[in-house]
Amino acid sequence: MDKLVRKQVLNTDKYVAGKPISEVKRELGLEEVIKLASNENPIGCSPKVKEAIKSLLDDTSLYPDSGSFELKSSIAKKFNVSNNQIFCGAGSDSLIKVLCNTFLNEGEESIMAEVTFPRYESNTKLMGAECVKIPMKNNGLDIEKMVDAITDKTKIIWFCNPNNPTGNIFTKEELMKVLDRIPSNVIIVMDEAYVEYVESNDFPNSFELLPKYSNMIILRTFSKAYGLASLRCGYGIASEDMVQYINRVVNPFDVSLYAQVGATAAINDDDFLKRVLDTNREGKEYLYKEFKNMGLTYIDTHTNFIMVDLNRDDKPIFDALLKKGIIIRPGFLLGMPNWLRITIGTMEENKKLIQAMRELIK
Numbered sequence: 001m002d003k004l005v006r007k008q009v010l011n012t013d014k015y016v017a018g019k020p021i022s023e024v025k026r027e028l029g030l031e032e033v034i035k036l037a038s039n040e041n042p043i044g045c046s047p048k049v050k051e052a053i054k055s056l057l058d059d060t061s062l063y064p065d066s067g068s069f070e071l072k073s074s075i076a077k078k079f080n081v082s083n084n085q086i087f088c089g090a091g092s093d094s095l096i097k098v099l100c101n102t103f104l105n106e107g108e109e110s111i112m113a114e115v116t117f118p119r120y121e122s123n124t125k126l127m128g129a130e131c132v133k134i135p136m137k138n139n140g141l142d143i144e145k146m147v148d149a150i151t152d153k154t155k156i157i158w159f160c161n162p163n164n165p166t167g168n169i170f171t172k173e174e175l176m177k178v179l180d181r182i183p184s185n186v187i188i189v190m191d192e193a194y195v196e197y198v199e200s201n202d203f204p205n206s207f208e209l210l211p212k213y214s215n216m217i218i219l220r221t222f223s224k225a226y227g228l229a230s231l232r233c234g235y236g237i238a239s240e241d242m243v244q245y246i247n248r249v250v251n252p253f254d255v256s257l258y259a260q261v262g263a264t265a266a267i268n269d270d271d272f273l274k275r276v277l278d279t280n281r282e283g284k285e286y287l288y289k290e291f292k293n294m295g296l297t298y299i300d301t302h303t304n305f306i307m308v309d310l311n312r313d314d315k316p317i318f319d320a321l322l323k324k325g326i327i328i329r330p331g332f333l334l335g336m337p338n339w340l341r342i343t344i345g346t347m348e349e350n351k352k353l354i355q356a357m358r359e360l361i362k
Ligand SMILES: Cc1ncc(COP(=O)(O)O)c(C=O)c1O
Pocket: 038, 039, 090, 091, 092, 093, 094, 117, 160, 163, 164, 191, 193, 220, 221, 222, 223, 229, 233, 234
């Protein structure tokens, strides 16, 4: 079989996703399982999304609008860009692949942090391009070293901000120091999957930078703060010129009718988003306090997840938490052994987690 597949596929590992609740229930015979593993939204999605989706059932037999007109119009209005600057896909995950398909030739390089969202690496490899991984600085992206690593072969530089799995950010000041050193033939991807959670005034506003940096692409998703992970809807924003090429690669019907209508309702419901952010802030403060009480250090987060340092092998703790019906993301799968990545849940879920961790970590 090896001979049938492209050599790039042989070099690529399958993505290991956070375990679904149904699988843990089935395998461990548990009735109650909570998932704090995939940075999903613990309070779900806006009631307006649910209402909007319910009304679509009769249209299930029709293809969706391949141009996602209504959704793009809502995004365009919110960020003061034109519809032609927007591209949409089945999650920003699929758009990472689209960007690799659009820009990476065999033998070219893409630069990423050592510990970051793993899909940059797998999609780079699938194109037969090379990954250049830059070690972390204080557990965050070392964007200076990332830019230093640019060569004639570099095609994409992946700035995940806030970074997954570390949850930290680089600031506008740090970005401005390096931006002008990035040649215009290198694509700058600002993956901002968690941007809605960011409260720091130092966070760069990528939209302000777009007019000057026509090689910049912003990626965002409805899967996190908007609570639409199962709908699969992400979007990107760049110059009109760039987007007309990207749209040649995007699959025409990847964004389902449900996703388009749901995401449109979500982006227009500011009250729900505020509730999400308030819940997250409250959960974060609680978990910080409890981790401190347990003598555990953590990385200050700008997202809906926290990376906590166990100072011991994370695999046995991950397994033991699973047996207690709590799914988290173990650091060994993320390039940070001895750490756990914990999605901030509802207060009830957070309390269950802390109780279980206290029992396991004496
Ligand atoms: C940094 C980052 N980018 C992109 C994604 C992809 O999200 P989705 O495909 O659900 O939009 C994720 C999901 O975890 C992520 O953490």
